Amino acid sequence: MSDLLQRFTQAQADVVSLAERPDNATLLKLYAWYKQASEGDVHGEAPGMFDLVAKKKYQAWEALKGMDADTAMQSYIDEVERLLNEE
DSSP states (O other): OOHHHHHHHHHHHHHHTOSSOOOHHHHHHHHHHHHHHHHOSOOSOOOOTTOHHHHHHHHHHHTTTTOOHHHHHHHHHHHHHHHHHHO
């Protein structure tokens, strides 16, 4: 396992153990970076307009279209480290 992948996996574990739940905007960023890193560009149909949470998640992920997995992983890691340093 590469060093980046190990740090990404550790960041996933660390984010669950945060003392405080991040705000919704931060959670959306983390979600989008995670999906881009693990699945690549957004796929599937966009959720309907009445499923607001799913729509926001889809849009956040879609905004990262074209970002490579390594960049998404590093962005996720950097955000989790920032959150950990705020505790």
